[in-house]
Amino acid sequence: MGNKFIMELHKWSSAAFPEEYALVCTSPFDKSKRSIFRLRVNPEMVLLRLAESVCDHHGVRLFHMELSAQRDNMDCFNLGKVRVVVDGTSPQTQSKGKDSLSDLCGRKSCFYEVMRKVESSGSVERVSWEFFHSYKVTLRSHIRYHVIIECDKETGLRANIRGPFQCDGPVLRAECVPRSLIQPVLTQEPSKAIRAFAESEFEGKEYILFHGASDKQCVIIDNTRALFHGHGNASQYKDCNIIMQTVVGKSLSP
Incomplete structure (x- = not known):
């Protein structure tokens, strides 16, 4: 993508999802090199979608994740099913039980991971899910961002986007060194093409990372x-x- 890029962050709301986001990064030199990230949030459902063509090793790569929440008979929200659909798999696709799923493209130009995080404070256990995505923009730098998704007992699901950051080093998470926060161009509701992508269906391999509270x-x-x-x-x-x-x-x- 070169060392320059066009990045836009769209933020708006709809009747079904009070919070909707689209993070779009496009190469100014090759419009086909693009990464589109979509996030839709309401108290009972989080939908996350990624489409990218930033890697020369493959064409468009698609990823879909959905998390649901439901009320119990005490009127408290509990996390339901966590489902991931991947458009094809590669030797680098790794599913570690029910806790994480990751994929590193063949030329190590882009990487994503879904992982379950548990933090304990005394007898209180806090569980969240994180989606992490990074892709190379130069030989020595990349862009990354991640999304933290939590389920609050009273208010339901919530999601927090962190980044995007420009980082030194390769795209792998363990070797990521944040350098600066990127300020994307803020706009309102995106184009019809981006919205259509967020609602489209595609075939792929399904992973159920969590079946729901027992x-x-x-x-x-x-x-x-x-x-x-x-x-x-x-x-x-x-x-x-x-x-x-x-x-x-x-x-x-x-």
């Missing part, structure tokens, strides 16, 4: 007007009314 039994203990005094043999209980109820809900952690 049913899980839990016990709720409700102490109503219970007064406890003392301890051990000297303890006294007054108006003790303990209600134990078994509820079938969804596990909060994938």
Whole structure:
């Protein structure tokens, strides 16, 4: 793509998706060299789509990811199915169980990865999914960005785009050294062609990285007007009314 490029970030909303984004990077020297990233977000669904033709080793490469969320009987959102569809596979395509999927093109000019991230703080476990994409623009630099997707119990799914950054070194994640944040041209709703791509279907290999929260039994203990005094043999209980109820809900952690 050379060391110059045209980058546009489209941001708008629709009735179905309050948050919609399109990040488009085009070579000024060859309009066929283009990367289009599309993201659509609402509390119950995140749709992510990538089409790129920035690598000389292959034609257009397509990638689709969708995450769903659903409310349980406690009216809390829980992460549902995480589904990925890849337009063809290569020897570099790697699926590591249910935690990640990655692909590095044959000439190591572009790379993407989906991975599950778990962060623990005491007894609280925070689970998120990350999509990462990078592609080479010169022999010694590349562009990268990533998207963090989380499921909040009260507000549902949310997505945060970080980047794009211009980086030194090859496209692989472990060797990425951020150099500067790129400020793309901000525009409103994109062209009909970009919107049509975001809604189009294509055939490919499907990966289910997460099947959805499994049913899980839990016990709720409700102490109503219970007064406890003392301890051990000297303890006294007054108006003790303990209600134990078994509820079938969804596990909060994938």
